[in-house]
Amino acid sequence: MMQSLSSNTQAILLLTAPLIAGRGNKSSDLLSPGEYKRLARHLREIQHQPADLLLPDAAAILRACQPVIDENRLKELLGRGFLLSQVIERWQARAIWVVSRADAEYPRRLKARLREDAPAVLYGCGDMSLLETGGLAVVGSRNVDAALIDYTVAVGQLAARAGRTLISGGAKGIDQAAMRGALEGGGSVCGVLADSLEKITMNRENRNLLLDGQLVLISPYDPSARFNVGNAMQRNKLIYALADASLVVSSDLNKGGTWAGAVEQLDKLKLVPVFVRSADEPSAGLDGLRKKGALPWPNPQAMDSFEALFNMALPTPTDSSQFGLSLLPNEESSPVSRRMESVSCEDALITQIAIEASTSDPELPIVTPENLQSVTQEDVAPAQDSQTSAQTKLSPAETLFATVRVVIGELMNGPRKIAEVAAALDVSNAQAKIWLQRLVDEGVLEKQKKPAGYALKVKRMFD
Known part of the structure; x- marks a missing residue:
């Protein structure tokens, strides 16, 4: 690198x-x-x-x-x-790599979800591909008792058994407990650090995990940077942006990085479902997050119930800003924002991501609503009947899905897990799951339990 x-x-x-x-x-x-x-x-x-x-x-x-x-x-x-x-x-x-937003290797999840707020530069050590696997974000307070540490370790172990990457902040307390549980369970872990990347990567125990591809550590701050409260607050959005779902194990009320990060996610970014630990004893912080829309964590034990948590739908957005895709300054009445009013949420999300990525990435061609919509079915002819393609224009989402449909069909030479399809398409697990579920609804694919994954229901459907 x-x-x-x-x-x-x-x-x-x-x-x-x-x-x-x-x-x-x-x-x-x-x-x-x-x-x-x-x-x-x-x-x-x-x-x-x-x-x-x-x-x-x-x-x-x-x-x-x-x-x-x-x-x-x-x-x-x-x-x-x-x-x-x-x-x-x-x-x-020290085997530390660095990528910028202008690099093709830069994590797509961060660029698509955070747009211009994605860090201009990202430092890291370990297998960068883990940043695209999604997974469960686990966050919480630094100073907690032994019972909460044990609880959090168990959550990390559960994520490992389910094959889900564990994402956390690397701080002492809840963060380190979740990461330790996942690593001890043989799972993959992504640590998003606010400081001391260089020092932490040189730790002998971490070094072996980094070399084995089980752990990746990243930071938007210089590898030698010391702890800074502001940096710790700012890196919280990266933890959520890399995940498919999140769990807040403990939090103070109206103060602290855990509270600030969760509130930002619930009130502004709305990237993933936010769960809070179901506590027997009163917790002002967790109760406060629940009132803001956080969901109670059902303490799943079986794999099926754990996986179901990743299917939780976010509240239906009423405008593009609720995707974490708020318009740039002075764009409130632009052609893009006006077009958002007349298309579906799926169209709006895909269109806005393409447009904003092209305007913030100096190596991408400029995409406009006009040239996005001008793509017709003739551009994806292998997936469509030629007579139909000559007559009908597709929405941006349908244009994209028509191509994805063909690619997924070519992948299905046997049962495939969501993570496998996501990796092949270079998209998030959440996006791959949406496409796979759509094909299930159409009767093209079926969801299997043994072996777990998706498979073709009709063998020649994509031919």
Whole structure:
């Protein structure tokens, strides 16, 4: 990964990262997330990308960015090439990789769900493919009693038995207990850290798990960064964005990172169902989250009841912002927002993701509602009757599904689990499940228990 660090990623690191291999620039000199977001938009508007700022003849581009970021400040940050080379060597020695939003390897879940709020740069160690598997997010307080630790370990072990990745924040208390339970059960774990990635990856026990592909650790902050309350708060959205469902084991009321992250998920992002532990004793924090819409965790023991929790539907959105896909500033009356009013939630989600991804990723072609809708069935002819395709235009969702239908059919040479289909299509487990269930409803696929998975009901249906 590090040997092929893209030019875009190098530029973004120079502009936003402290590069703690030496003294580096003061953090106040670096571009904040908001400043980089504005710069990325501006570069896109003038038909450039971050890598262009490193070109020998970049002077004109830098001047063109003056209305957004001071030209001299950009020059100073971009002049840290030697410091960047030093820190890259340090990361390589510790098997730490780094990707930016401009890289194809960047986790699709984060980019699709968080859009421009996805971290510009992501650091990590371990198997990056685990970031696309979805799973159960488990979060909670740091200071808890032994009984809650044991309870949380058991939840992690249950996730491992079900083959679900466990996602948590790596902090002491509930986070570490959930991760330990999943790892001891032979499961996969994704730890989203707010600090000390470098130190934690060098831990001998973690090292073996990272090398074996059982554990991946990521952070949006410099690998040498120390703990910061603000960073811990901000990384919570990444935990939820990587998951298919979430469980809050313990929380204070109206304070703390666990509360803030869960409330953000319930009130704003609405990416996954949020469950709270069903406590015998009163819990002001958990009761408060329940009043905001969190669901009681039914303490499942069997695999069927555990898997059912991942089928829980989110509240029906009334606008695109409830998908966590709120429009960009000054877009309230844009063609995109007006079109959202007349299409289904599925159409709105797929259309908005495609449009926003194309506008925030400098390496993607621009997608508009017009050219998205102009795709007809003729573009997916293998899946459709030619006479029908010449007459009918598909919605964006139907266009996408027509192609996916063919690909899924080709995959079904035997029973397939949701995770297998999701990996093959490079989408989230939740999205793969929606498509598979649709084919079940159509009578094309059937859901099997032994072996568990989906299989063709009619052998030649996709031919």
